[in-house]
Amino acid sequence: MKISVEGIGEFELSDNSPLILLLDKIKELNPKKSLPVAFLTPSGEILDWHTPINSTAPSLSLKPLYPEDKEALLVLRHTASHVLAQAVKELFPKAKLGIGPAIDEGFYYDIAYERPFTEEDLVKIEEKVKEIINKDLPLKREELSKEEAKALFQNLNEDFKLELIDEIPEDKVSVYRQGDFVDLCRGPHVLSTGEIKAIKLLSVSGAYWKGDEKNPMLWRIYGTAFFKEEDLSAYLNFLEEVKKRDHRRLGKELELFTIEEDIGPGLVIWLPKGAIVRRIIEDFWKDEHLKRGYQLLYTPHVALLDLWKTSGHLDFYRENMFPPMELENRAYQLKPMNCPFHIYVYNQKRRSYRELPLRFCELGTVYRFERSGVLHGLLRVRGFTQDDAHIFCREDQLQEELVKVLELVIYFLKLFGFEEYKVYLSTRPEKYVGDERRWDLAESSLQSALQTLGLPYEIDPGEGVFYGPKIDLKIRDVLGRDWQCSTVQVDFNLPERFDLVYVGEDNQFHRPIMIHRALLGSLERFLGVLIEHYAGAFPFWLAPVQIKVLTIKDSVIPYAETVSSRLKSLGFRVEDDFRPEKLNYKIRQAQLEKVPYMIILGEKEMETGTVSLRSRKGEHLNNITLDEAIERFQSEAHPLFGAS
RNA sequence: GCCGGCGUAGCUCAGCGGUAGAGCAGCGGAUUCGUAAUCCGCAGGUCGUGGGUUCGAUCCCCACCGCCGGCUCCA
Numbered sequence: 150m151k152i153s154v155e156g157i158g159e160f161e162l163s164d165n166s167p168l169i170l171l172l173d174k175i176k177e178l179n180p181k182k183s184l185p186v187a188f189l190t191p192s193g194e195i196l197d198w199h200t201p202i203n204s205t206a207p208s209l210s211l212k213p214l215y216p217e218d219k220e221a222l223l224v225l226r227h228t229a230s231h232v233l234a235q236a237v238k239e240l241f242p243k244a245k246l247g248i249g250p251a252i253d254e255g256f257y258y259d260i261a262y263e264r265p266f267t268e269e270d271l272v273k274i275e276e277k278v279k280e281i282i283n284k285d286l287p288l289k290r291e292e293l294s295k296e297e298a299k300a301l302f303q304n305l306n307e308d309f310k311l312e313l314i315d316e317i318p319e320d321k322v323s324v325y326r327q328g329d330f331v332d333l334c335r336g337p338h339v340l341s342t343g344e345i346k347a348i349k350l351l352s353v354s355g356a357y358w359k360g361d362e363k364n365p366m367l368w369r370i371y372g373t374a375f376f377k378e379e380d381l382s383a384y385l386n387f388l389e390e391v392k393k394r395d396h397r398r399l400g401k402e403l404e405l406f407t408i409e410e411d412i413g414p415g416l417v418i419w420l421p422k423g424a425i426v427r428r429i430i431e432d433f434w435k436d437e438h439l440k441r442g443y444q445l446l447y448t449p450h451v452a453l454l455d456l457w458k459t460s461g462h463l464d465f466y467r468e469n470m471f472p473p474m475e476l477e478n479r480a481y482q483l484k485p486m487n488c489p490f491h492i493y494v495y496n497q498k499r500r501s502y503r504e505l506p507l508r509f510c511e512l513g514t515v516y517r518f519e520r521s522g523v524l525h526g527l528l529r530v531r532g533f534t535q536d537d538a539h540i541f542c543r544e545d546q547l548q549e550e551l552v553k554v555l556e557l558v559i560y561f562l563k564l565f566g567f568e569e570y571k572v573y574l575s576t577r578p579e580k581y582v583g584d585e586r587r588w589d590l591a592e593s594s595l596q597s598a599l600q601t602l603g604l605p606y607e608i609d610p611g612e613g614v615f616y617g618p619k620i621d622l623k624i625r626d627v628l629g630r631d632w633q634c635s636t637v638q639v640d641f642n643l644p645e646r647f648d649l650v651y652v653g654e655d656n657q658f659h660r661p662i663m664i665h666r667a668l669l670g671s672l673e674r675f676l677g678v679l680i681e682h683y684a685g686a687f688p689f690w691l692a693p694v695q696i697k698v699l700t701i702k703d704s705v706i707p708y709a710e711t712v713s714s715r716l717k718s719l720g721f722r723v724e725d726d727f728r729p730e731k732l733n734y735k736i737r738q739a740q741l742e743k744v745p746y747m748i749i750l751g752e753k754e755m756e757t758g759t760v761s762l763r764s765r766k767g768e769h770l771n772n773i774t775l776d777e778a779i780e781r782f783q784s785e786a787h788p789l790f791g792a793s
Numbered sequence: 794g795c796c797g798g799c800g801u802a803g804c805u806c807a808g809c810g811g812u813a814g815a816g817c818a819g820c821g822g823a824u825u826c827g828u829a830a831u832c833c834g835c836a837g838g839u840c841g842u843g844g845g846u847u848c849g850a851u852c853c854c855c856a857c858c859g860c861c862g863g864c865u866c867c868a
Contacts, residue, residue, distance in 0.1 A: 259865090268798090336868095352797095353862095355795070355796030732826075737829035
């Protein structure tokens with residue numbers, strides 16, 4: 150067959166042969182001088198040098214992958230995980246191998262052993278890994294029948310591999326070898342272990358075999374690998390940066406929030422500084438919703454258990470709910486969701502088609518039971534406030550409402566500087582309620598809403614909730630990390646369960662469609678993400694303290710007081726630092742508190758009736774008038790205010 | 794929930810079988826000093842909780858609580 154490699158040339162390869170047979174020719178003709186790490190097929194699959202090309206087509210065009218390509222890194226890391234496994238097997242022959250894939254930021258291998266691996270083991274393993282890399286062992290692929298493979302791994306005592314072989318549907322399986330090491334693997338892999346120029350083992354932890362807690366626990370060793378040493382150190386720097394931005398650390402340092410052992414795990418206390426930030430967001434949120442025809446609600450935190458029976462939550466959501474409590478012989482339930490309450494608001498009276506859509510919104514605090522091991526700062530908690538809304542509409546209104554909701558999502562996210570999103574549309578799962586026609590309608594409405602807004606999206610087939618399809622948005626923060634916040638879900642179930650109706654133009658009862666949506670998700674989580682996104686340095690309009698007034702000597706305090714009170718009267722959040730400390734000391738403190746602006750006042754300013762401004766970024770604007778300073782503050786007050 | 798690690802002053806951390814130490818913060822005093830730490834002094838801890846071992850436990854053992862990392866991104 151004919152193989153054409155983009156940018157290199159065309160080659161003849163006998164059927165069912167691997168590309169490695171063309172190694173010398175490709176090397177010779179390649180203008181880049183460096184060999185491709187692997188190749189991309191037209192269907193987007195990664196093809197390595199080792200895998201025989203099994204195609205009925207007379208020709209195949211391949212895109213070479215070089216170290217700078219993302220896919221190449223996956224190949225390298227897959228090999229890295231084999232090297233890790235080899236090292237472990239050499240040091241701990243009794244270890245049994247699970248699986249060892251490449252992942253987004255590196256690779257891991259799950260390994261069973263009689264005792265957990267320690268940090269010291271990790272050091273030793275890493276040394277061994279580097280030894281294996283230095284030997285520059287070539288990788289070799291072999292195809293075996295399942296029987297042969299089973300015999301091979303039986304011999305090696307690799308129980309988990311035997312289990313995996315049984316799960317492979319094909320008749321043949323492949324193994325990759327390097328040196329004395331062999332692993333069941335479909336590839337792809339690099340040519341030899343020497344291609345791994347930088348590698349680091351990062352951590353060990355327990356992980357259930359196949360992620361199922363009924364299965365035995367293996368030890369998972371995480372690592373990462375690169376083609377270049379610089380890339381590794383850049384990655385390690387990135388990890389440092391992530392640590393510095395950790396919202397739990399910043400939350401403490403900046404006095405934003407606390408989670409207290411004595412109060413309870415996953416229960417957040419907002420400290421004054423954090424509470425200000427939250428309030429600004431909440432106020433803005435409410436205003437924007439009122440402008441857009443939403444009606445604001447407040448609903449209780451508990452309700453009779455029966456409500457949750459009717460809603461169905463007791464059946465399908467029980468494991469995430471706090472247990473019910475008994476009071477005067479009646480059972481009450483802490484609310485895990487707001488929707489049933491909003492439904493009762495809908496049901497206050499007979500609704501006409503003319504009233505729809507009805508949009509009810511609430512910053513509703515809900516309580517959900519999360520297993521202790523998964524709690525994480527503000528990102529995973531047990532009590533949180535959703536920026537929730539439920540829209541009740543007619544079928545013919547569904548699409549327009551969805552467009553509006555998505556527009557609002559984007560509007561809010563942009564406000565906080567999130568410009569990149571990943572959008573996922575989850576479609577009908579195997580088990581679902583409601584009729585197919587409505588599902589199709591909802592799915593196509595979601596889809597065309599996304600298209601209307603020109604939002605690129607991926608489809609997660611079958612990942613919808615049983616009561617309706619949904620759109621989830623993940624935002625990407627400045628460090629390129631994705632966070633799931635927004636969600637828009639169409640619901641056919643609750644209107645049915647609570648027998649919601651409206652009277653149509655035809656004077657008949659009709660069932661409204663319900664949309665659940667949260668823009669920010671939960672305020673706790675969103676603020677956690679925001680803290681990390683901004684590294685604690687909130688933009689001016691969100692900063693708990695916007696301006697700090699610093700005096701250089703006591704004699705200027707009266708002047709400083711006039712400046713400060715003028716700013717306060719304009720509504721700025723100002724703190725005074727009139728202590729008899731050195732200026733440097735005060736600046737340092739304000740800087741560590743990440744206050745956007747400092748106003749510095751000394752003799753000069755007092756005499757000329759001016760102020761000196763120092764921004765958090767270190768810019769100096771000396772001896773400007775207070776009005777000029779105010780102008781500058783106002784320009785930063787609210788980037789999107791009134792722009793809707 | 795499970796696995797591993799951790800829990801010492803408000804914070805960050807040192808110590809480790811002979812009942813505790815630093816820096817920062819706090820308090821007192823001195824310093825009035827122009828763009829990221831002025832100096833001196835003082836005070837502060839039932840060493841997560843409860844048991845056990847020991848002449849003696851912050852240190853060793855057990856249980857509990859909490860925190861951190863991880864628990865399919867399919868060979």
